[in-house]
Amino acid sequence: MCADNVKPKIIIICGPTALGKTSVAINLAGAFNGEIIGADSMQIYRHMDIGTAKPTTDEQSRVAHHMIDLINPDEHFDARQFAEMANEKIIKLYASCVTPFVVGGTGLYIKALVHGLFKSGRADIRARKRLQEQARIYGADSLYQKLRRHDPDTAERIHPNDSYRIIRALEVYELTGKPITAFQREHGFKDHRFRALKIGLHINREVLYDRINHRVDAMIDSGFLDEVKGLLDMGYSDDLKSMRSIGYRHLIDFIKGRCSWDETLRTLKRDTRRYAKRQLTWFKADPEIIWREPGQLREIQRLIKKFLQAE
Numbered sequence: 001m002c003a004d005n006v007k008p009k010i011i012i013i014c015g016p017t018a019l020g021k022t023s024v025a026i027n028l029a030g031a032f033n034g035e036i037i038g039a040d041s042m043q044i045y046r047h048m049d050i051g052t053a054k055p056t057t058d059e060q061s062r063v064a065h066h067m068i069d070l071i072n073p074d075e076h077f078d079a080r081q082f083a084e085m086a087n088e089k090i091i092k093l094y095a096s097c098v099t100p101f102v103v104g105g106t107g108l109y110i111k112a113l114v115h116g117l118f119k120s121g122r123a124d125i126r127a128r129k130r131l132q133e134q135a136r137i138y139g140a141d142s143l144y145q146k147l148r149r150h151d152p153d154t155a156e157r158i159h160p161n162d163s164y165r166i167i168r169a170l171e172v173y174e175l176t177g178k179p180i181t182a183f184q185r186e187h188g189f190k191d192h193r194f195r196a197l198k199i200g201l202h203i204n205r206e207v208l209y210d211r212i213n214h215r216v217d218a219m220i221d222s223g224f225l226d227e228v229k230g231l232l233d234m235g236y237s238d239d240l241k242s243m244r245s246i247g248y249r250h251l252i253d254f255i256k257g258r259c260s261w262d263e264t265l266r267t268l269k270r271d272t273r274r275y276a277k278r279q280l281t282w283f284k285a286d287p288e289i290i291w292r293e294p295g296q297l298r299e300i301q302r303l304i305k306k307f308l309q310a311e
Helices: 021-031 057-062 079-095 107-115 125-138 140-150 152-157 163-176 180-187 205-221 224-233 248-255 261-284 297-309
Strands: 009-014 034-038 099-104 195-201 290-292
Touching: 009 021, 009 107, 009 297, 021 034, 021 057, 021 099, 021 297, 034 079, 079 099, 079 107, 099 107, 107 261, 125 140, 125 163, 140 152, 140 163, 152 163, 152 180, 163 180, 195 297, 205 224, 205 261, 224 248, 248 261, 290 297
Parallel strands: 009 099, 009 195, 034 099, 195 290
Antiparallel strands: none
16 A cells, blocks of 8 residues: 555646647556546546547556546536545545546646635525526626626636636626635635646647647547537537537537538637637646656656655
8 A cells, every 4th residue: 555644646747639648648657557537627528529539448448547428418517526536536546556647638627636626605506597597598798798897807717608617707706796816816726635746748839730720620530520410419408518618519500500611610720729728828827837748758757757756
């Protein structure tokens, strides 16, 4: 058994989409007796495989993966639930002397796991339902404009289509009279549940954007459109949070006749590039991240070995 009187050590592999984090993590986990804990807010959904770039069956057979295929597309899941479940899995892996590799591009999930989340009081179910109904009737943009008036700092960090986070921020404001950013500043995210080595992967931005464009084409060739049609045929509504995510909402617009095929591909590639830019902005704000290119495997292995051997 590994020592149980110290904080577990974890390796975090993060960065923007389309960088090859899964491939790098599989190689690293194989070299250090590790298993992978996914930190991706879309790979938690069942039946959503191609559009989320979920690890393939072959990749999952090479190294054990956790925190994927957890819920159906119409079920609720948030960063707090992720942190609780991933924390439990890390404790079990560490107790078995298995190195936990936390791998993904959802910065809030990683922050919630490592530092915990701030407390903003009890949830107001009635306010949430009222805001959800407003979003259904008037659209997410109406709530987004309201958020811009009350909490412009938070609005700046949230995509106008992210109705879940918009509603959560407005719920906090209505419940407390304070913007959600005030609670985040007070919390400070200074607590550390683990001893973490954070490795951020990056490449030249133009190269990254080219890889994103090629990944979109590869997803389409792999049957992404049929995957989305299958989800609709299963009865999943196109206004679900999961179905409004990048890729799924774009193909739904095409299926519903709201957008041409060429325009669908153009906006899907554009919005994925914009998402990657937001991911980079998030991770660049963390001074603890050590940045390396995906091809620098030997250097990354050296950093991990030194970290794991240190007392």
